[in-house]
Amino acid sequence: MYELLIGSIIEGIMMGFIYILMSLGLTMLYGIMHIVNFAHGEIYMLGAMGVYLLTERFKVPYFPSLLIVAVASIPLGLFIDRVIFKPIRGKWLQLLVATVGVSLVIQSGGWIGFGILDKGVKSPFKSVIHFWTATISGERLFAAIVGAVLVSLLVLLIYRTKVGRADASH
Numbered sequence: 001m002y003e004l005l006i007g008s009i010i011e012g013i014m015m016g017f018i019y020i021l022m023s024l025g026l027t028m029l030y031g032i033m034h035i036v037n038f039a040h041g042e043i044y045m046l047g048a049m050g051v052y053l054l055t056e057r058f059k060v061p062y063f064p065s066l067l068i069v070a071v072a073s074i075p076l077g078l079f080i081d082r083v084i085f086k087p088i089r090g091k092w093l094q095l096l097v098a099t100v101g102v103s104l105v106i107q108s109g110g111w112i113g114f115g116i117l118d119k120g121v122k123s124p125f126k127s128v129i130h131f132w133t134a135t136i137s138g139e140r141l142f143a144a145i146v147g148a149v150l151v152s153l154l155v156l157l158i159y160r161t162k163v164g165r166a167d168a169s170h
Contacts (some may be wrong), residue, residue: 007133017147022166062124
């Protein structure tokens, strides 16, 4: 029973870091711009489909695909912010409706462009790590490390830089 408890705690910590990765964008967007973005998941989907297309169709290696998609997502984010969010910034109801609309447009475009069936990317992580009674896949360990690094960098940015300590109310 003790082994099951330890394994569950370790697995929970790994999943927590994966959830941290998904929530960092939402937290930053709400914390800085005061926008609740209901299209956040769909934007993740576009990133995942971009990695799928690059790795599976165009045979670009996994990590360069991640970098390409991350850089390519910057213009999309700027477009959504400048064209859709900026004109209605400060208007809560309009922003909520706009993010739902963006979500529906991206979701429908994803169905049309990529189909409705699940897609998969071959994992670059072949290893499995056994830690006490937990078995941790390479993907989860990588996600946990990236999540921990990003949270650490965000904390440093907020508490150790002039920009992070600036009072947003002025």
